[in-house]
Amino acid sequence: MAREKIISNESGGVEDEQFNMALRPQTLADCIGTGDLLEKLKISIAAARGRNEPMEHVLLHGPPGLGKTTLAYVIAHEMGSTIRVSSGPALTRPSDLIGILTNLEARDVLFIDEIHRLSPAVEEYIYPAMEDYKVDFIVDSGMHSRTINLPLKPFTLIGATTRSGMLSPPLRTRFGITHHLDFWSAEDLLLRCRMTAGMLKMEYDESALEMLARRARGTPRIANRLLRRCRDYAQVKGDGRLTGSSVTAALELEGIDVLGLDDLDRRFLAKMIEIYQGGPVGIEAMAATLGEETDTLVDVVEPYLLQTGLLARTRRGRLATMKAYQHLGINPPATREETPLFDEPE
């Protein structure tokens, strides 16, 4: 069963992407949260501008929907430059990458989403481009083959990935700034909800937004999406104003519980308990049991369950914690309490 769109951190089609674009802040001053990264970026951008140079290459990693693309656009805007957007899977041949690189102007930003999915053949060309602003490529073959050395304008590469562990070390070390984006706090999500509600010209009770922020899985993209669903509900079933009871009813209809878990999250934990006695169990076995892609479970489901302490990762596999049993209202087996729930971490 495909993951419900509402909770999925991935893009939900053209309409959703347009909505996302419209809600993206453009300047650093309008950005919310993300720890000390904003301050670091502010300094790097001011320094680069002062020297009239491009900013250092930036690697952003973390679960989808937390703001990697937004930051890339903000950096380009603050640098007064143009952004070119591509992704690891889209750059299938070296010529795709070379075409983009040779068209960049000085201090432009190249944003590569899912950079861990670049093919090794394409990645080869990224190293000299990042380091020395040049690409070397071979034309013709055999006796007539020669290397063409193409200088590039100095640019900034911003890479985004949900799996920094899958990045090759030579690529990872070429980024000057590396930052992990964490799930947002309920306070930051509340600020985001107020911002979105304001942009959508919605009327709301503060308590309604607080509830929404607590159930948005620490993810601004989900907060935005839920807000739209709640707005529809309030408009059709009430007088349009977002109240605590309309948010409760709308989220219930969407299958989102008090911790912000959706059907797939709960099925993940429930199957782990039912079929694998709470684990430890390997992620591939879980994917087969649920009929889901391993990548979806690793990128979208697991990080939040780990963050909320419902799941533990150990060398022997994944384990449902006591909190998971409690949340699902399942009695843990008697032997369970004697078994240490957290053995050595992975």
Ligand code: ADP
């Ligand atoms: P990612 O690229 O990590 O998947 P996005 O950059 O698309 O995530 O962010 C999703 C949404 O979250 C954006 O449309 C925007 O509304 C909101 N958002 C992300 N980062 C910020 C931020 N720093 N301040 C305010 N809103 C943000």
